[in-house]
Amino acid sequence: MKIRRSGRLVDMTRYLLDHPHQLVSLSMFSSRYKAAKSSISEDLVIVSEMLAHDGTGKLVTVPGAAGGVMFIPGWSKDKSLSMIDGLCEQLSKPERLLPGGYLYLTDVLGNPRQVKPMGQVFASVFADRKVDVVMTIATKGIPLAYAVAEQLGVPFVIVRSDSRVTEGSTVSINYVSGSSKAIRTMALARRSLPRGANVLLIDDFMKAGGTIRGMMSLLNEFEANLAGVGVLMEAEGAEKKMVSEYVSLMKLTNVDSDEGLVTISRGNVEQFLK
Template identity: 40%
Template sequence: MEKVKRNERIGALIKILTEAPNRIFTLSYFSEMFGAAKSTISEDIDIVRDIFKKYGLGEMETVTGAAGGVKYLPVPARDKALAFTNEMALRLCAPDRILPGGYLYMGDVLSTPGHIERMGEILAAQFYRNSPDFVLTCETMGVPVAMMCARVLNVPMIIARRNRGAGVAEGSVITINYVSASSKRLQTMTLPKRLVGSGQRALIIDDFMKGGGTAKGMIDMMKEFAVTVVGVGVVMATALPQHKLVDNYKSLLVLDEIDEARSLVKVSPAAWLTNF
């Protein structure tokens, strides 16, 4: 095998690791790929680690044990995370985004790959240590961010269906009723039985939280499957009502005020981001 130069190995390492976040790669894997000693690969990984740290590109984590190795965690630097959420907050303050009922149009933001990738990275970084087995969301607007979180965490994404029965390819389902905290309307949520196993750990991700009814519905759904919910993350939550049906959630943005009559919108980054 032709000898691979160090700069080539470094480039390949960065490409492989960043394309598979939270996946463990053994030194043997890279040693066989590049035809180099494990000690040489270890030195290469140290160089990559330093590059990521210097430029705020994420973290390299060493995993010990028989099946150990290294994995890449795309944890954004605090200043970059705050700058991004400030940019999003400013964009979402446009008066023409106001929708009836005190909601805000976010469709363009939640359909732009670059935006949802950054949102997914920031939210997922809060739950790495919680070790979720899958990401759960409820259709439809929360799906893109939930998918990006699942990619970053290297776990499956599961979608709970709202107000309709199972599709022909989904098999038997569990259906629950829940009350929307904002509209006070009774709604239904369904999830195929085959998607979730008893004893697993779920991370709930959604796009918007007003009273917390949908998130509470997903938490109740997980109880039916005997699944532990290890966290709740949303793109945006309203400042009011202050007491929601869900505690200990993480939101990237806070809708502080929305006034249709005055065409006023106030959106700000969540307070916890200043200490991220």
């Protein structure tokens, strides 16, 4: 079936958004729509302009016989900060305070409509790094890791604090929780991470950063490389952070359980956005 330009634009948009960071050849589109490559190129200009107009991402063209076009999700600074500011406001509620200086985030992390934009912002920040896999620790970081990995077009692996029978042999390490100074264990299925992989660490909450440090040690065991660290929320506290380089979307700056006061502001993400 031959498809007109208007139809092609709809289908191409769907296809490209569904395949972020994946090279799509013009020949594929050309045979899919039975259209000349020159027409496909013109279509792509329109798609590219609209994505830029919306601040959603860009199309990158790779020339040559093995070339094609790739959709790189990339939220504009304005769009990203406006999403984050909305989130800060939503979360600055005293009833979200939990014992231990934590914040109730379960509802937000259980809502794909809210998690996907977080993934889009992190994917914008880390778009230029070489990332082969996203790593997180169970349980609450998983939806965020999924959203980031989806936008970067890579898989994710889940580190666990137990080792379950259904994943085969595991590698485990002990680490020191930064805030409670307790010794903990984390484990990852041996076959889940190839040697030399470039790994982006993602977690929902960072206090002193002990868990992130633990994941870094685990990377060493797998001879993998650190590509970056992204956390949804960091807690500003007296204790020194055990991790120096990370990107946070939000910062919990003030928690006063007696007064029922919670202050959440933008994290350090602003400096990483273009």
